[in-house]
Amino acid sequence: MRLSYPDSIRIIRLPCTGKVDVIYLLRAFQKGADGVYVAGCLEGECHYLTGNLRARKKVEYAKKILDEVGIGGERLEMYNIAASDGPRFAEIAREMHEKIMALGPNPIKGALREKKAA
Amino acid sequence: MIVAERKPIEEIMGFVRDFKKIIIAGCNECVTVCYAGGKKEVEILASALSMAFMKEGKELEIKEVTLERQCDPEYLEELRGFIYDYDAVVSLACGVGVQFLAEKYLKIPVFPGVNTLFMGVTEEKGVWSERCQGCGQCILGQTAGICPISRCAKRLLNGPCGGSTKGKCEINPELDCAWQLIIDRLKELGRLDDYDTLIPIKDWSTERAGGPRKLVREDLQQ
DSSP, X not given: OOOOOOTTOOXXXXXXXXXXXXXXXXXXXXXXXXXXXXXXXXXXXXXXXXXXXXXXXXXXXXXXXXXXXXXXXGGEEEEEOOTTOHHHHHHHHHHHHHHHHHHOSOTTHHHHHHHXXX | OEEEEEOOHHHXXXXXTTOSEEEEEEESSHHHHTTSSSHHHHHHHHHHXXXXXXXXXXXXXXXXXXXXXXXXXXXXXXXXXXGGGSSEEEEOSOHHHHHHHHHHOTTSOEEESEEEEEEEEEEETTEEEEXXXXXXXXXXXXXXXXXXXXXXXXXXXXXOOTTOBTTEETTEEXXXXXXXXXXXXXXXXXXXXXXXXXXXOOXXXXXXXXXXXXXXXXXXXX
């Protein structure tokens, strides 16, 4: 299909979104990610039955924490995409990229840069 | 188990705002099982606090530790080697653990990271409910294994009040009437005669009404 999606996106592979943990999501932001989205299989089509449903709940919980600490829960999203649906994958990547570009950088990025420089 | 829930991050931030180096201490027992203060929650809180302060342009050094228990001195000793290298401790143990830690290390402020709620059960994943109030004189033998002290809003001892409607309590339509549960279960067990036996006026001195409690077993003392 030779579809393209924004090069700002880094893919971290997991065996199933059920493996996603709240701390993985927080650590990404703690290390300076501007946004994170979890791409799981379509609901009802999880090979492990409920992996993607559990992931959604964890994402919701992590969003609340991000709101509490002032990073902003809107920087984190959960999507469900069929493994075979390349066009939708690229579309979501663009959608998320645009959303995060509009939100601007992770509010702790400046502090992280200073820390690195020190 | 003792059931607890994490305090709002803002409240915890308020505790540690003036410090530079803190310890977040989890507990491997009850609060781990109810997802409030185990190793995972320590990691989450450390990450959240670190981000929140970084956003304010402040750096907070955080050491993460999770003890086997915070209600036993032997495990609290594990902190001895390094605790005073830090400015404060946030304990994610129940109120018991927080206090015992504070009692063992007098020269460092200890703050609670959770609100301790009750002694209860895991009804299903993510749902906990109260089962015991530690009244000091268990009457479960007469009440079909269902406790009217912890599960009846009025702590009645001899049957339901007038607020029991269709098996539910008047304080909350979703709450089962403890006495309805007791009677139903006595019936099932063929022991409804137990219901005829009056439970005498309870001596509340073994409960909190008698002040802080203590148990001493001389056979175990060294």
